[in-house]
Amino acid sequence: MTATLEIPDLGWREGGQGVLRGDLLRLFRKLDTLWLRWADAAGALEIEPPPMLPAHALQRLDYFASFPHLATFACVHDEDAENLAVFGKHPWQADGSGLALGRLAPTTHVLTPAACYHVYLDLVGQDLAAPITVTLGTRCFRREKEFHPLRRQWAFHMREIVCVGTAEEVRAHLASHRTKMLELSERLELGATFEHATDPFFNPGKSARYLMQKIDPTKEELVFGGDLAIGSLNFHRDTMGAAFEIRRGGETAQTGCVAFGMERWLFALVQTHGLPGAIAAVDRELDGGDA
Amino acid sequence: MTATLEIPDLGWREGGQGVLRGDLLRLFRKLDTLWLRWADAAGALEIEPPPMLPAHALQRLDYFASFPHLATFACVHDEDAENLAVFGKHPWQADGSGLALGRLAPTTHVLTPAACYHVYLDLVGQDLAAPITVTLGTRCFRREKEFHPLRRQWAFHMREIVCVGTAEEVRAHLASHRTKMLELSERLELGATFEHATDPFFNPGKSARYLMQKIDPTKEELVFGGDLAIGSLNFHRDTMGAAFEIRRGGETAQTGCVAFGMERWLFALVQTHGLPGAIAAVDRELDGGDA
Numbered sequence: 001m002t003a004t005l006e007i008p009d010l011g012w013r014e015g016g017q018g019v020l021r022g023d024l025l026r027l028f029r030k031l032d033t034l035w036l037r038w039a040d041a042a043g044a045l046e047i048e049p050p051p052m053l054p055a056h057a058l059q060r061l062d063y064f065a066s067f068p069h070l071a072t073f074a075c076v077h078d079e080d081a082e083n084l085a086v087f088g089k090h091p092w093q094a095d096g097s098g099l100a101l102g103r104l105a106p107t108t109h110v111l112t113p114a115a116c117y118h119v120y121l122d123l124v125g126q127d128l129a130a131p132i133t134v135t136l137g138t139r140c141f142r143r144e145k146e147f148h149p150l151r152r153q154w155a156f157h158m159r160e161i162v163c164v165g166t167a168e169e170v171r172a173h174l175a176s177h178r179t180k181m182l183e184l185s186e187r188l189e190l191g192a193t194f195e196h197a198t199d200p201f202f203n204p205g206k207s208a209r210y211l212m213q214k215i216d217p218t219k220e221e222l223v224f225g226g227d228l229a230i231g232s233l234n235f236h237r238d239t240m241g242a243a244f245e246i247r248r249g250g251e252t253a254q255t256g257c258v259a260f261g262m263e264r265w266l267f268a269l270v271q272t273h274g275l276p277g278a279i280a281a282v283d284r285e286l287d288g289g290d291a
Numbered sequence: 292m293t294a295t296l297e298i299p300d301l302g303w304r305e306g307g308q309g310v311l312r313g314d315l316l317r318l319f320r321k322l323d324t325l326w327l328r329w330a331d332a333a334g335a336l337e338i339e340p341p342p343m344l345p346a347h348a349l350q351r352l353d354y355f356a357s358f359p360h361l362a363t364f365a366c367v368h369d370e371d372a373e374n375l376a377v378f379g380k381h382p383w384q385a386d387g388s389g390l391a392l393g394r395l396a397p398t399t400h401v402l403t404p405a406a407c408y409h410v411y412l413d414l415v416g417q418d419l420a421a422p423i424t425v426t427l428g429t430r431c432f433r434r435e436k437e438f439h440p441l442r443r444q445w446a447f448h449m450r451e452i453v454c455v456g457t458a459e460e461v462r463a464h465l466a467s468h469r470t471k472m473l474e475l476s477e478r479l480e481l482g483a484t485f486e487h488a489t490d491p492f493f494n495p496g497k498s499a500r501y502l503m504q505k506i507d508p509t510k511e512e513l514v515f516g517g518d519l520a521i522g523s524l525n526f527h528r529d530t531m532g533a534a535f536e537i538r539r540g541g542e543t544a545q546t547g548c549v550a551f552g553m554e555r556w557l558f559a560l561v562q563t564h565g566l567p568g569a570i571a572a573v574d575r576e577l578d579g580g581d582a
Contacts, residue, residue: 011413013345015343015400020339021338022336025339046313046316047311048319049310050444051446055389064390065382068376068378069370069375073365073392074366074402075392076364079360087355088357091346091355091359097399098346101395105389106390107366107390108390109306111402118310122310139430141342145370153341154400155342203372203376
């Protein structure tokens, strides 16, 4: 992993969470403006999704079998007054390790693990007469074994540009963004390269989907510094279309998404240019790049 | 409660969550630009906080005794492989009411219930030589008995402008924004008025803090249509300063915040003007208002 970097304007909180301030926050905004321009150039609709997904939406993907280790659940107490009162009086475990939760209400929602699921959920049951492209930026939550500022956080910002269409339409979407991402990496002097990758399945040796991804790669990651994936291109074929019952011209729709891990871009840019230099580089891009 | 309104460009998901699209999302952005201008005029620093708060930060405020019914907890499984595998194989309760969670890891974090807590947490142990003003916009999570699109959501956007200083400095901050909010409501023809209010304490009759708020009101809400609080002014005196060990010139700091419930402003604006009219009204404000 890339050496630790002192990041100006970054606060770091226990539990793998960052606070962005000042110039680092300005850099974040400028970068997102850049992706929004890319999305606009691709004719994307923009949505602001809610922070949680219904568990049954993730069940359509067998998410809990594939990624049980990553999920963060939105839990609330059963609203029985005595149940709440007991928790209110004694909210801590005796050993101080965490909260002494009482009886929970049914757990129906999961904190968003990947932005694009919101897009498919909005299209359940539809048959599209034309491809659609949607962009959304949202916090994603993934519980990991360890956290590193900007590089691996429990909660991080993901910007995606998602295409739902025929295989050909989706392939064209991914190919055009592959080129744009490489050219951008070059102009920003990041030296990032695309590498085939797999999703972080639980118990991968036993996962048919993992084996499938190994045999027939459908995920490419844009890797900075040899080990930090700052973006990815994901071709889901008809997995999402089948799971969410989305069709395109009568056939099961195919889908693909272009994803940017926003905090990791901040890391890569600041590591490469320092913070003022990173802002200047993205400003140049916004002023005159191909975006 | 105000009559149900057909909101264009709003998606509504089970679990009290909204999806903003198109012109409604544009209106949201314009409104936030307006608050950011107000924050800038008040000399505020801006931060982008993480979505979760450490439970021990809320414990400083006795939050779990006061608001156990509102809290949403960020829960994850104990990472033992067998524990995860069992959940992955049988993720649902037999009655389908929710997920069949296995053994949880210690619960250490809570989804942000109010934006301003992030500000105090960042200042723990500091003695400020001058007042500081901070703005932040973030998703807040409050579990309620029922939800209504834009008006009462499990997750909603709150923009705050927070002042930490002496009593006099905080009072001046709140007073100037009280005037600005009333003038804005008038220009936008919302007809909103300030009313004294209390926080939604659990078991209020037994809460010393609730009784205190009744006797000596320190919370005013800007109320639209007779029953919808779209903003609030909160004077915490030294409650937050004492809880988070923040001083101002050697004395326990006083704090106050100006808060805007973003979705509720969308509701009030669209109810009053329709969506195109609401955008035009906020555009006029951005072009020439006193912001």
